[in-house]
Amino acid sequence: MPKSKKQVSKLLKEFHTTGSKGLAWLVDPDKFKNASSFEKEYAWVKASALDLIFVGGSQLSRDNFREVVISLKKIAGEIPVVIFPGSQMQLAEEADAILFLSLISGRNPEYLIGQQVLAAPLVKKMKLEALPTAYMLVNEGEITSVQYVSQTLPLPNSKPSLAKATALAGLYLGMKFFYLDAGSGANSPVSGKVIESVRSATNQPIIVGGGLDSLEKVKTAYEQGADLLVIGNAIEKNPSFLAEVLAYKRLLNLSLNVN
Numbered sequence: 001m002p003k004s005k006k007q008v009s010k011l012l013k014e015f016h017t018t019g020s021k022g023l024a025w026l027v028d029p030d031k032f033k034n035a036s037s038f039e040k041e042y043a044w045v046k047a048s049a050l051d052l053i054f055v056g057g058s059q060l061s062r063d064n065f066r067e068v069v070i071s072l073k074k075i076a077g078e079i080p081v082v083i084f085p086g087s088q089m090q091l092a093e094e095a096d097a098i099l100f101l102s103l104i105s106g107r108n109p110e111y112l113i114g115q116q117v118l119a120a121p122l123v124k125k126m127k128l129e130a131l132p133t134a135y136m137l138v139n140e141g142e143i144t145s146v147q148y149v150s151q152t153l154p155l156p157n158s159k160p161s162l163a164k165a166t167a168l169a170g171l172y173l174g175m176k177f178f179y180l181d182a183g184s185g186a187n188s189p190v191s192g193k194v195i196e197s198v199r200s201a202t203n204q205p206i207i208v209g210g211g212l213d214s215l216e217k218v219k220t221a222y223e224q225g226a227d228l229l230v231i232g233n234a235i236e237k238n239p240s241f242l243a244e245v246l247a248y249k250r251l252l253n254l255s256l257n258v259n
């Protein structure tokens, strides 16, 4: 299956430099039911304004990762399919790119460098575009899957200076993309102050996800400086939310005069 024509790194940098807003739909392989019904239900996606499809999970209990990626490539058309890996097991050569994450909000060596060393030779062999990504969990209170699985403490929303210092360290280590994640299904998304401070400190593409379950939260995250938003759970609960956010994003980009 062909890799996408446009490099994903280029696309993310364009969002940042032009001010155009992007959307990624996160598909959880554990919740994937049947390939043919999925491909029928989402046949409209390739002609939509969706920018990226992410695939992955904190801890997968099924052995269907590659099958899901192949189905996603079928519905994606020119939209790149990007692996958002919870571990080095989540790889498939049919994907276009991988968020090569290091969980820099935590202090667990396994998620800072361990999983990456195991994955790197396979990423090269599969010719996946590797996106050097500083992955930062930002949440207080609830324990999300990523937090539990990685056994790390998230950054607090109330301390943007800590998020800024962490992001700067990532920048000086050479990371090119910054993913601020409140965690899947989070009650409160990443705060505007944290998004703003990471954006101004790094001047690099900012990806934001976790708990974006209403147009209001989507609007706020875009306004506060996210270049790309990631939505998973809210679409699982209500598949029409994907089309709603896409329509909103289209209008927003028109009003920003960037499309």
Ligand SMILES: CC(C)=CCC/C(C)=C/CC/C(C)=C/CC/C(C)=C/COP(=O)(O)OP(=O)(O)O
Pocket (backbone or CB within 6 Å): 028, 055, 056, 057, 058, 059, 084, 085, 086, 087, 088, 099, 100, 101, 102, 103, 110, 111, 112, 115, 116, 119, 135, 144, 145, 146, 149, 150, 183, 184, 185, 232, 233
């Ligand atoms: C192979 C490479 C480069 C890295 C993998 C290892 C690292 C650093 C992972 C980061 C920590 C982690 C466990 C991330 C998982 C992110 C993810 C895909 C979350 C999706 O949502 P879930 O947390 O599974 O949500 P649900 O509980 O709602 O299913």
Ligand SMILES: O=P(O)(O)OC[C@@H](O)CO
Pocket (backbone or CB within 6 Å): 026, 146, 181, 182, 183, 184, 185, 186, 208, 209, 210, 211, 212, 230, 231, 232, 233, 234
């Ligand atoms: O499932 P949701 O809450 O949309 O979160 C998406 C993603 O950022 C989680 O890692």
Ligand SMILES: [Mg+2]
Pocket (backbone or CB within 6 Å): 028, 030, 056, 057, 058, 059, 184
């Ligand atoms: Mg999951």
